[in-house]
Amino acid sequence: MLNSYETIFILKPGLDEIVVxxxxxxxxxxxxxxxxxxxxxxxxxxxxEKKLAYPISxxxxxxxxxxxxxxxxxxxxxxxxxxxxxxNIIKHVVVRKAEDVEPSEDSTFEDDPEEEFEYAxxxxxxxxxxxxxxxxxxxxxxxxxxxxxxx
Numbered sequence: 001m002l003n004s005y006e007t008i009f010i011l012k013p014g015l016d017e018i019v020v021x022x023x024x025x026x027x028x029x030x031x032x033x034x035x036x037x038x039x040x041x042x043x044x045x046x047x048x049e050k051k052l053a054y055p056i057s058x059x060x061x062x063x064x065x066x067x068x069x070x071x072x073x074x075x076x077x078x079x080x081x082x083x084x085x086x087x088n089i090i091k092h093v094v095v096r097k098a099e100d101v102e103p104s105e106d107s108t109f110e111d112d113p114e115e116e117f118e119y120a121x122x123x124x125x126x127x128x129x130x131x132x133x134x135x136x137x138x139x140x141x142x143x144x145x146x147x148x149x150x151x
Contacts, residue, residue, distance in 0.1 A: 004069075004070055005076065005097060007079070007093065008093055010056070010090050012088055024044060028044060034069065041070050042069045048063065
């Protein structure tokens with residue numbers, strides 16, 4: 001059985017639009033995979049950059065995203081761990097809305113298109129982003145997006 005959850009997470013302020021878009025798609029894919037459904041089972045609301053109610057670390061603003069999804073309870077610890085280790089996320093919360101939901105395979109959230117996360121598309125976006133600044137390399141953008149650290 002699946003439970004219905006919602007999560008709100010706050011990204012660092014000032015991230016490029018491409019970076020925010022890739023982060024959204026990354027977590028939509030992860031959350032859709034939790035339900036094991038082929039159609040989109042994730043509703044996303046992009047609330048944009050807002051002033052924080054209180055400073056978090058050194059940040060006074062943050063970029064807010066809300067996602068509603070279905071998942072078994074055992075997947076939530078993996079999600080919170082992913083949020084905790086993502087260097088672009090400064091705060092997150094996951095709340096269970098309802099228990100024992102069995103959504104049909106065809107049900108989707110009304111306003112969300114199906115999305116496929118394609119690394120070739122991300123790579124093209126990263127290269128386009130790097131063209132804006134000749135000192136950046138695509139690998140630097142991937143490090144920023146996915147929190148990859150060398151050494």
